[in-house]
Amino acid sequence: MDLPLILESILFASQKPLSVRELRDLLNNAAEKSEDEAAKPFKKIKEEPVLEALAALEKFYNEVNRSYRLACIGGSWQFVSQPEYAPWLKALLGEKNRPSRLSQPALETLTIIAYRQPMTRAEIEQIRGVAVDGVVATLLERGLIENSGRAEVVGRPMQYKTTPQFLEYFGLRSLDDLPAADELRRIPVERPPALLTVDAGLATAPPTDLNTTAIAETAISAEAQAERESSSEAQSTPLEPHSAEEEKSP
Numbered sequence: 001m002d003l004p005l006i007l008e009s010i011l012f013a014s015q016k017p018l019s020v021r022e023l024r025d026l027l028n029n030a031a032e033k034s035e036d037e038a039a040k041p042f043k044k045i046k047e048e049p050v051l052e053a054l055a056a057l058e059k060f061y062n063e064v065n066r067s068y069r070l071a072c073i074g075g076s077w078q079f080v081s082q083p084e085y086a087p088w089l090k091a092l093l094g095e096k097n098r099p100s101r102l103s104q105p106a107l108e109t110l111t112i113i114a115y116r117q118p119m120t121r122a123e124i125e126q127i128r129g130v131a132v133d134g135v136v137a138t139l140l141e142r143g144l145i146e147n148s149g150r151a152e153v154v155g156r157p158m159q160y161k162t163t164p165q166f167l168e169y170f171g172l173r174s175l176d177d178l179p180a181a182d183e184l185r186r187i188p189v190e191r192p193p194a195l196l197t198v199d200a201g202l203a204t205a206p207p208t209d210l211n212t213t214a215i216a217e218t219a220i221s222a223e224a225q226a227e228r229e230s231s232s233e234a235q236s237t238p239l240e241p242h243s244a245e246e247e248k249s250p
Contacts, residue, residue, distance in 0.1 A: 001038045003053040004060075017076030020047050020054070074167035075174065102142075109135045110144060114166070114178060118148040118159035136160065144169060 007023060018026075024047050031043035054070070054077055061069045071080045081089055102110065109132050112124050124132050139145045140160075148161040167174065 001041075003042070003049065004057045006042075007050070007053055008057055011070070011077060011079055014078070017073065017078035019076045020051050023054075023077070024050050071171075072173045073171055074164040103135075105130075105132075105135050106138055110139055110162075110166070113139075113145055113160055114162050114175065117161040118151075119161075120151050120157040120159050122157060124160075 006027070010023065010026065011018065024045055027039075027042040027045050027050070030039045031041070031045075054072070058070045058072070066082075067085050068079050068081050071078060073080075105128075108128060109124060112127050113119050116123070116127075121132060121136060124136070136145070140147075143163055143165045145160045145166070146163050148159045150156040151159050162175070166172075172178065
């Protein structure tokens with residue numbers, strides 16, 4: 001059985017887009033559970049042959065000039081209608097309410113995050129030159145960006161990155177499909193200094209980033225200072241009185 005045709009039948013019947021991993025797992029499950037011998041050769045199939053078969057299907061439909069094509073959007077595959085047939089499909093299915101369009105500030109902020117992610121709010125504001133609190137909140141609410149952890153700098157600010165929904169919204173296969181924007185990528189952004197501590201075991205930065213010589217010298221200096229203070233206190237402290245038992249004659 002031809003793998004591209006099997007995948008074609010699955011995607012035609014599927015009610016949602018399917019990733020390469022989902023398609024691979026479906027083929028594996030069919031081989032394990034089905035009594036049909038035609039399904040057995042695809043037991044324990046890897047993702048690579050599935051991706052190659054999908055690429056072959058995509059090329060085929062692009063060449064045969066059909067009213068639909070196979071598309072990968074946000075890492076998942078689905079059949080989609082060509083845009084020039086929209087008037088008749090709208091008459092058949094009706095028009096769905098699309099989410100409101102993004103404002104110009106939101107698009108600018110989203111573009112900066114997409115090309116330079118992950119980014120903190122302060123870094124975004126350095127590039128845009130204005131506060132972005134409200135815009136970031138809107139993009140989070142729309143599901144186009146998400147938190148991606150905290151930056152390892154002073155203050156540990158939150159970082160943001162785009163989501164799979166961002167790729168779906170703009171019809172992108174992956175972030176690699178973003179248009180070239182070398183000028184945007186070259187804009188310098190100043191970052192706060194990284195977090196470091198004297199004790200290498202408590203350092204918040206990777207060991208390779210630590211100045212171990214300076215840390216050792218600082219630790220030795222602190223230890224020597226503590227010893228000098230301890231010695232000074234011992235010399236200046238008056239003798240404690242003996243206890244009553246010690247004052248008794250033997």
